[in-house]
Amino acid sequence: MGAKRKHSEAIEESAEAEKDHKERREEEKTSRKRQVLASTIKNKDKRSAVYAKLKQEKKRDKQKKAKAREAAEKRALELGEELPPKKAPRTIENTREVDETVCKPDDEELFAGNDADEFSGILKQEVIPKILITTCRFNSSRGPAFISELLSVIPNAHYFRRGTYDLKKIVEYAKNKDFTSIIVVHTNRREPDALLVMGLPDGPTAHFKLSRLVLRKDIKNHGNPTSHKPELVLNNFTTRLGHRVGRLIQSLFPQDPNFRGRRVVTFHNQRDFIFFRHHRYIFETKETKLPEIKAKKTTEKDKEKEDASAPQGKTIARLQECGPRFTLKLVSLQHGTFDTKGGEFEWVHKCSEPENILPKKSWRKQGKVHALCLQDQRYCRTVVVSVKCAASN
Amino acid sequence: MPRTIAVDCPGCPPIRALTFDTLGLIKVVEARRVDGNQGNVSSPKVVERWGEPNLSNCILAASIDDRRIDPLLALARKSGLIEVINPLNGDIRVSAKSDVGSDDDSVVGIHLFRRERSESSSSRSRTLLTTTTKGAATLRSLELADSSAHSSISDSLKTWRVCSSGDVSCSAVDGSECYALYGGKGVEVNVWDLEKCDKIWTAKSPPKDSLGIFTPTWFTSATFLCKDDSRKIVAGTNNHQVRLYDIASQRRPVISFDFREASIKAVTADLDGNTVYFGTGSGDLASADMRTGQIGYNLSYERKLLGCFIGKCSGSIRSIVRHPELPIIASCGPVILGLDSYLRLWNTKTRQLLSEVFLKQHLNVVLVDSNFEDEGRTPYAVTEAPSNEEHEVIQNLDGEVEDGHVLPVKRKNASKDNNQNKLKPKKKNKKRVQAEGDGRCSPFFSCSTAY
Known part of the structure; x- marks a missing residue:
C-alpha cells in the first residue's frame, strides 16, 4: 500500500x-x-x-x-482570498469502503427487528440474565484462572464443570434450568483461545477467537472488583452485524447497573477486533498546585470562570484496571443454538475470498521479495552452516 | 484490515424480485433501464414495502403464479394465516386462517397451481396446496371475486398425511402439476400423485458405508430436476450431500456427491434440465451438472464449466430462484446483518455477482416476477391494468412464441439427449471413485448395478 x-x-x-x-x-x-x-x-x-x-x-x-x-x-x-485547501492524509479509516449496513437511528425497521429478536426479553428487563460458564473437555492452568475472573466480571454467572457431556446436552440442561446464556471457554495447550457465547433458548451462537489474554495478577497496579453490577460500555458496534453482536454481549449483563459500585466493563470494537477491559473508576476533586499555576497565567476573566465552574478545584476521573484483559474476534455467528453440522450461519468469516486478499497486495509483494532473499546464495550458506552446527551438537 | 477498495458489481438486466422476511415484510426489488439505454442498467433498489413488521407475521413460504393477466401470489405466515395477494400492487385478495396454527406445526410449503384443475368449474377459482411440518398436506380451493370480501379459501378439498413420523421440511410440485414430492427430517423423499392423492414412490436410504455407519435421513431441500419430467428429483441433505433420484430406475439415489461441510439449504433446477444450483448453510453457492454429478469448483475440468459462485455471501442461503428467461439466479442469504440479509443476483453463465441489495431483515423466500420488462415504460405497479392491456397482449404473443412453444421442445430434446448421454460420463465417474476408494460415494456402485 x-x-x-x-x-x-x-x-x-x-x-x-x-x-x-x-x-x-x-x-x-x-x-x-x-x-x-x-x-x-x-x-x-x-x-x-x-x-x-x-x-x-x-x-x-x-x-x-x-x-x-x-x-x-x-x-x-x-x-484576503480563500486559503488553499489542506491535504488530508490518507488513512485506513477514511479510505474505508462505505458500508450500507450501518445502523441509523431513524430506521424504524431496525427497532422493529430489535423488538422481535431473541434478546429483547432481557434488554427490556423482563428476564434477569443467568449465565452458565463451562469449558472444553480438557481444561487446566490459565483456563480455570480466566474463568474465575469471568465469574467476577459477569454477575449471576455459574460455573459448571464440563465433564464429558456433549455441548448439545448442556444446552438442553441450561434451557431447562432457565439459563439465558452459555459461555464456553475453549483452551488449547492450556491457553484460552476461543469463546463461544450462546443465547438461550433459541438465540444465536457467536464464536470468537480469543487472544492477548492478560489475567488480573499480571496487570500492574490492578484493583479488585466489588460485587456490584457493572456498567457496560459498548463502542463502535455500528453495522447490522455489530449491532447484533453488541446486543448478544449486552444480554450477558444485568440491565440495571449499581452506579455506586463505580465498576465499568468495556467492549471496544476497532476494525472488527473487540477489546475487553474492566475498570474501577473514581471521581476526585483535586486541590493541588494545578489551579494555582493556572491562576498565575490566566487573566481575571478566566479566574472568574474557574471559580464559577469548579470552586473546589478540578474534578478528574481516575481509572484503575481490574480483571482480565483480552481481545476477541468474531469467527462466526450462527442462527440458533450450537449445531456445527446442520446449523445456519448468519455470518461466517471467509478468508479465502478474493476481495479479502485484494488489499494485501503490497504484503504479497513483500513476501515475494523475502522469498528472493531466501534464495540468495549467502543465505543458503548460512542455513547450511547452522544445520552443520546442529548436527555436530 | 478493512476493505478499502470497493468491489464493483456490474449492473443487472431489468428484473423484479419479491422478497419475504421473518418480520412479515414483503419487499419489491426492481432494476430498471436508464432512459432506454441498452447497456446501462441501474442497480436494483427496493421499490415498495408491504406489511407491518411483526414477528408473528413471519412469512414461511410463498408461491407465485406470474401469468400476464391477473397474477397471484400465495403466502403462508407463521400465525397460520394464508394470504393471496396481487404481486403487482400488494392488495390482499383473500386471507384465511388455516387450522394448523399450533406452535410446533407450521406451514413449510405452499404451491399455487397455475393450471386450473378439473374440479374447479369457473375460471376464477384456483387451487392451493399447503404442507405442514407434521406432514399434513391440504388441497384448498380458492374462489376469487372482485372484492376481498366475496372471495374465499375453502377449508380443504382434500387432506392427506405425508408421513406418520418425522418433520417435513421441503416440498415441491412438478411442472405439469400432477405430482408433489416431500422430504424432511426422518422422512425419505416421497412422491404423491395429486389427482388420486396416493403415494406412488418412496426413496430408500443409502446403505451403510464401509465402516458400517448409517446416517439418519434428513432432507433439507428438494426439487424436480426438469419441468417436463417428473421422474428425476434432486435433493439436498443435512449431511451436505446432493442426491439425484430417478423414479424410473431405482429407489436409491442414482448420483450423490458431497459439497463442502455445511448442510444444503436450498436446491433449484435450471431450465436446461441437467444443471442444479444449491446453497449451503454457511453461504456457499454452487452449480453442478447432474449428468455427471460434477461440481466444477475445480475449474480444470474442461467438460463442463460449472462451479461455485463467488461473491460476498457470508450467511446461510435460504432460497434460490432461477429467472425463467434471463441467465440470472437470485439467491437470498437469509440471515442478517452486516454481511447478510442481502439479496444477490448472479449471472449463471459467468458465475459473476451482478449486484446485491441490502434488505435489513432475515430473508426467507425470494421470488422473481418474470413478466417484468421495463423498456422506458411505467412499471406495472403504477399503471392500471386496462390501459395496459394492448401492450400486454402483444407481449403475451411474443412471449409465447419465445418460451411457450420453442423452448420446451428444445428442452425435451435436451433431456432426451441427457438420458442417452447419461451412461458414459457416469462410468467414468465410477472408475474414478473406485480408484479413490471413497466409502461415502457408495451410491455410485449401487446405481451401476441397476443400469
Whole structure:
C-alpha cells in the first residue's frame, strides 16, 4: 500500500515541482551518460553515496514544496482570498469502503427487528440474565484462572464443570434450568483461545477467537472488583452485524447497573477486533498546585470562570484496571443454538475470498521479495552452516 | 484490515424480485433501464414495502403464479394465516386462517397451481396446496371475486398425511402439476400423485458405508430436476450431500456427491434440465451438472464449466430462484446483518455477482416476477391494468412464441439427449471413485448395478 500512496502523492504534486525534478534528472542523466539504478551498484560505498544524494534531494524537494505552500498561504491571507485547501492524509479509516449496513437511528425497521429478536426479553428487563460458564473437555492452568475472573466480571454467572457431556446436552440442561446464556471457554495447550457465547433458548451462537489474554495478577497496579453490577460500555458496534453482536454481549449483563459500585466493563470494537477491559473508576476533586499555576497565567476573566465552574478545584476521573484483559474476534455467528453440522450461519468469516486478499497486495509483494532473499546464495550458506552446527551438537 | 477498495458489481438486466422476511415484510426489488439505454442498467433498489413488521407475521413460504393477466401470489405466515395477494400492487385478495396454527406445526410449503384443475368449474377459482411440518398436506380451493370480501379459501378439498413420523421440511410440485414430492427430517423423499392423492414412490436410504455407519435421513431441500419430467428429483441433505433420484430406475439415489461441510439449504433446477444450483448453510453457492454429478469448483475440468459462485455471501442461503428467461439466479442469504440479509443476483453463465441489495431483515423466500420488462415504460405497479392491456397482449404473443412453444421442445430434446448421454460420463465417474476408494460415494456402485 505504501508504494501506492507514494504514487498517488506523486501525482498530486504541483506541476512545477515535477518539472524541476525532471529537469534535474535529465541533467543527472547527461552527466552520467546513462542512468544507473542505485540498487544495482555493487560497491557498497558508492551505493550508499548515491543513496545519500538521493535522500538529500528528496529532503530538499520537500522543503521547497513546504516553502511554496507557506508562501501561497501567506499571499492568500494578505490578499484576503480563500486559503488553499489542506491535504488530508490518507488513512485506513477514511479510505474505508462505505458500508450500507450501518445502523441509523431513524430506521424504524431496525427497532422493529430489535423488538422481535431473541434478546429483547432481557434488554427490556423482563428476564434477569443467568449465565452458565463451562469449558472444553480438557481444561487446566490459565483456563480455570480466566474463568474465575469471568465469574467476577459477569454477575449471576455459574460455573459448571464440563465433564464429558456433549455441548448439545448442556444446552438442553441450561434451557431447562432457565439459563439465558452459555459461555464456553475453549483452551488449547492450556491457553484460552476461543469463546463461544450462546443465547438461550433459541438465540444465536457467536464464536470468537480469543487472544492477548492478560489475567488480573499480571496487570500492574490492578484493583479488585466489588460485587456490584457493572456498567457496560459498548463502542463502535455500528453495522447490522455489530449491532447484533453488541446486543448478544449486552444480554450477558444485568440491565440495571449499581452506579455506586463505580465498576465499568468495556467492549471496544476497532476494525472488527473487540477489546475487553474492566475498570474501577473514581471521581476526585483535586486541590493541588494545578489551579494555582493556572491562576498565575490566566487573566481575571478566566479566574472568574474557574471559580464559577469548579470552586473546589478540578474534578478528574481516575481509572484503575481490574480483571482480565483480552481481545476477541468474531469467527462466526450462527442462527440458533450450537449445531456445527446442520446449523445456519448468519455470518461466517471467509478468508479465502478474493476481495479479502485484494488489499494485501503490497504484503504479497513483500513476501515475494523475502522469498528472493531466501534464495540468495549467502543465505543458503548460512542455513547450511547452522544445520552443520546442529548436527555436530 | 478493512476493505478499502470497493468491489464493483456490474449492473443487472431489468428484473423484479419479491422478497419475504421473518418480520412479515414483503419487499419489491426492481432494476430498471436508464432512459432506454441498452447497456446501462441501474442497480436494483427496493421499490415498495408491504406489511407491518411483526414477528408473528413471519412469512414461511410463498408461491407465485406470474401469468400476464391477473397474477397471484400465495403466502403462508407463521400465525397460520394464508394470504393471496396481487404481486403487482400488494392488495390482499383473500386471507384465511388455516387450522394448523399450533406452535410446533407450521406451514413449510405452499404451491399455487397455475393450471386450473378439473374440479374447479369457473375460471376464477384456483387451487392451493399447503404442507405442514407434521406432514399434513391440504388441497384448498380458492374462489376469487372482485372484492376481498366475496372471495374465499375453502377449508380443504382434500387432506392427506405425508408421513406418520418425522418433520417435513421441503416440498415441491412438478411442472405439469400432477405430482408433489416431500422430504424432511426422518422422512425419505416421497412422491404423491395429486389427482388420486396416493403415494406412488418412496426413496430408500443409502446403505451403510464401509465402516458400517448409517446416517439418519434428513432432507433439507428438494426439487424436480426438469419441468417436463417428473421422474428425476434432486435433493439436498443435512449431511451436505446432493442426491439425484430417478423414479424410473431405482429407489436409491442414482448420483450423490458431497459439497463442502455445511448442510444444503436450498436446491433449484435450471431450465436446461441437467444443471442444479444449491446453497449451503454457511453461504456457499454452487452449480453442478447432474449428468455427471460434477461440481466444477475445480475449474480444470474442461467438460463442463460449472462451479461455485463467488461473491460476498457470508450467511446461510435460504432460497434460490432461477429467472425463467434471463441467465440470472437470485439467491437470498437469509440471515442478517452486516454481511447478510442481502439479496444477490448472479449471472449463471459467468458465475459473476451482478449486484446485491441490502434488505435489513432475515430473508426467507425470494421470488422473481418474470413478466417484468421495463423498456422506458411505467412499471406495472403504477399503471392500471386496462390501459395496459394492448401492450400486454402483444407481449403475451411474443412471449409465447419465445418460451411457450420453442423452448420446451428444445428442452425435451435436451433431456432426451441427457438420458442417452447419461451412461458414459457416469462410468467414468465410477472408475474414478473406485480408484479413490471413497466409502461415502457408495451410491455410485449401487446405481451401476441397476443400469
